[in-house]
Amino acid sequence: MKILINTASTYKGGGVQVAQSFLEECQQFRDHEYHVVLGEMIAELIDTNRYPSNFFFYKIGYRPATRVLGFKSQSEFFEKLEQKVNPDVVFTTSGPAYWRPHAPHVVGYNLPHYVYKDSPFFNQISFWKKKKWALKGAIVTHFFKKEADAYVVQTDDVNERLQPIVKSHRVYTVSNTYNQHYEHPRKFGDKLHRQSDQEFRFLILSAWHAHKNLEIIPTVIKALPEAVRERVRFVVTLPEEDFKRSFSDKLGEHIINVGPIRPEEGPSLYKECDALFLPTLLECFSATYAEAMKMGKPIITSDLGFAHTVCGDAALYADPVNPNEWAARIIQLINDSDLRQTLIQNGREEQKKFLSARQRAERYLDICRKVVKADRNKDRKIVVVNQAVNYLTVGLCNAFTEEFGQVDLITGSIHEQGESLKKSVRVTKMNTWVDRPSWKKMLSYVWGCLRIYTLLLTRYRKHDVFFMSLPPMAYLLSIVLPNRCSMLIWDVYPDVFKITGMTETNLLYKTWAKLNKIAFKKAHRVYTIGVKMAELLANYVDREKIQITPIWSIFQSNGKVEKENNPFVLAQQLQDKFVVQYSGNIGLTHNVETMIALAEKMKDHDDILFQIIGRGTRVPHLKALVKEKNLLNCQFLPFQSDEMFPYSLSAADIGVVILDEATSKGSVPSKSYNLMSYGIPALYIAGEDSELYDYAVKYQHAKCVSSSNLQEAANFILSLKSDCNLREKYAQNAVKASQNYRRSNADKIVEYYLA
Structure with missing residues (x-):
């Protein structure tokens, strides 16, 4: 460029x-x-x-x-x-x-x-x-x-x-x-006199601006007890005229001015001081916070949102206009060496979220590239099609807005979690997806396809088209559409029908398979979310055309809430329970009956609860099954609200993901990634030909067993329940694995689309 x-x-x-x-x-x-x-x-x-x-x-x-x-x-x-x-x-x-x-x-x-x-x-x-x-x-x-x-x-x-x-x-x-000079500090002569044993120096590395709130320093000094006041020195870096205008000569012994310093002199001055003091009222981001953390100095700063955003647990906070509160924090820091070390250690952790100077420059250049691309694509239009939009579709639409002049969305419903749909995305409504009964679901699919086809031939005839999960047959419309079409395949049809006993010789199966070959060959891009699914799709299109891009979790960091602070745990009285939780849709490909069979096998363990949260066509059948077997260790709950979902997920000691082994190669439930993000060990019940099996082997965060070997699943549950160290090892591995399933994967989909 x-x-x-x-x-x-x-x-x-x-x-x-x-x-x-x-x-x-x-x-x-x-x-x-x-x-x-x-x-x-x-x-x-x-x-x-x-x-x-x-x-x-x-x-x-x-x-x-x-x-x-x-x-x-x-x-x-x-x-x-x-x-x-x-x-x-x-x-x-x-x-x-x-x-x-x-x-x-x-x-x-x-x-x-x-x-x-x-x-x-x-x-x-x-x-x-x-x-x-x-x-x-x-x-x-x-x-x-x-x-x-x-x-x-x-x-x-x-x-x-x-x-x-x-x-x-x-x-x-x-x-x-922090400036790159903090990575390789140069040696400069001392700017301050030799420090006595009792002296405690607070560095205020700032120019004089009204919003820096430096005028509060004299009142803070006066608020300190005399014994503490004698020990404290504030080191400022002001032009002499600003210093003389702002501070009385009487305060000379408590405020030391070294004058403005060059950036490369910063590390040397930090070494001569004990902590950073920053009473600022306004900042977007003060690099002095990052510099203090890098130099291993505790921080006292303003109790304001921007400071908390940057400093987190690496600082003590005070009401910025209350000198008594500033004085209290100073006394607290000076008198508690353990607190100082804790803040320093927290600073080392907090600074990990900052980019290096080189990474920052690289990000600036990447943004420049994006903007150049977006300018070149400003006349391009794309419409995303999904009858029921969740966080994944929202993320993808938002990613497309970075590169396309106009992004549209055809959908029946939008469920935002973790990320809001950008206002620039224009939404056209179609009929909603109906979960049950089955005949209404099929009718909603057929009517949805007709609505989509009409819209794409009329309002969106000049748009690129990107098909997502619902209706499941909608991407086949690409065969008869003039638009440039692409599709992201989460569940491989007609292979999913095998769960119903349908064979490959069935007329519907054979017809759909033939249409797949035509649609995928014509497509601009074909995406799927894992290696096993790509192998399955290779029956319909050249493997080289399939782009594997994993999806991502709702949660972009580990926000798990411990049980003692978890309102869901308290409401459901789970404090003394080891919770084995299935949370998600309960449909054809999920085979949640396996949870009931496992609960029956372990019914003598009163402190283990099998919790089933969700909705779907099989819920009435499962409840009847539990009642018939008189299983007191099973609990059914509806889907939780978006506000409660993080708490319900956090309640799980083990998260269960189930796929019918007849079709486990053709699906990966998104709940798998949510469990990883929260560091929850997982029990995968799926075949060895599944993506889930490969995940378990690769990341060692889960156990994958066959539904025909539930004793192995029971042994796994008992081993984690009895060994907290093993449970913690699986949890840590889950969090590490989650780094591969972040929102940035949506950007990779768009990047490949434009390649």
Whole structure:
């Protein structure tokens, strides 16, 4: 790519460090051509002679924001440069740029005042200053909305707040991080006097801004008991004029000013201090948090959302406008060495979520590639078809919005879990899917296919078409459609019919098989979710055409709730039970009768409960079976609400996934991935030719047994129940396995689609 990097609007604070770091790291990515506009502050930090021949630098003599209300054009310099360079993409490291390029434009957002309007900062300023910030915010937001095709922010919290402001879903989160100088610190001379044994130093690595709340420091000092006050020193890095204007000479012994420091001097100064103190009222992301964690320093900071988002358990928090609370936290930290070590250790864990400087640069470049692709595909349209939409379809639709100008969805119902459907996706309603009785289900499929066919021939005749799971025969419409069609196969038909006793010589089976060969051969892309399913599909299409892309869990991290804090456990009185849980649909391919047979085999173990949560055509039959066998160790519950689902899933000691062995090669229930994400050991009851069997062998997080060998299943349950170390080993393996089944798999589907 030919990238125009604009740093003209970056002139102070963390934005300068981010821009400098990005430029330095870009030297590692030599496939691109970089044209860099150097703002006045950045120009002082960059030695252009050190950069390779694929870098071109242009100094700008003004800051664009200073010309917004003036007579001189703020964009003339950029317009001439773009015409000369003709870039593929423009990346403004900190916006707004006050310029709308012709090329796709990615803009960094780092202005907390306009996304955190609930900050206590606004309670401390005058009425007229509030009006000034409101006016400035309106102007800045106007330019952000007008000039950008995509935005980059540093936390998910800012991402959620910014999207409704700029009315765009193309907002990407790329975490800030410590400067690369913290990876390989250079040695500098000490800036502070030799530290006495009793002295405790708090570093405040910040410029003077009203929202940094540094003026609270004198009142915090006064709130400290005299014995503690004598020990505490605050180390600030302010220009001398700011320091003298803001702090009384009387506080000189408690506040030490070393003056502004260069980024490479930061690690050295941290080593001379004991903790980070940051009473800020507004941040998008302060790199000082990450730096303190990297340098092994505990943190005391403001009890505000942005701070919790970044610091997690690595900090003590105080009401930012209450000096007594700040003093209490200081006393707590100084007097408790174990607490300091805990915060330091927590900081090591928290910093794992931050990207390295190189990873951050790589993510920026990936976003630039995405935006370039999206610009090239802005006239392309795709419609996704699924009669009953769940989180998987939502994720895929959202992924398509990153690359297509228009994404539509034909569906009868939408069930959002974990991820909301982006507002840019246009939804066209069709008839809903009916679960039972069977004749109504089939009627809903047939009527659905007719509705889909009509829509694709009329309203969506110029769209690409992407078929998903329902109606199960809908993808066969591609045979007679003029559209370019693709399909994601979760259950392989007609093979699934074998569970009913249907043979391959049956007319319906043979007809569907022949239609499969025609549809798959004509398709643009054919996806499936596992190796075994690909082997099955290879009976209908060349194996080389099948793309294997695993699906993903509702949960993108381990949010399992321990039993003692679990409201579902309390409500169902499961505190003393070892719960073997099946949670999901109870239909043809699931053979949940196996759970009943297993419960019967283990009915003498009163503390083991077999819990069946879900709905489906077989529920009445299963309940009758339990009643007939007088099994007191079985519990039936309906599907839980979305709010309760994480708790019901967390209640499981073992999660059960069942497939009828006649068709287990052709299906992988999504519950398998939810169990992995929550670190719940699994019992798979399926054949050795199934994807589930391969998972169990590969990840060692589950046991896969045949339904004909339930004694082995019972032994597995008893072994996990009696051995907590073994149970923990399976749980850890499950969480590790879940890393392969993340939401990013939806992006891979789209990536292959466009390849």
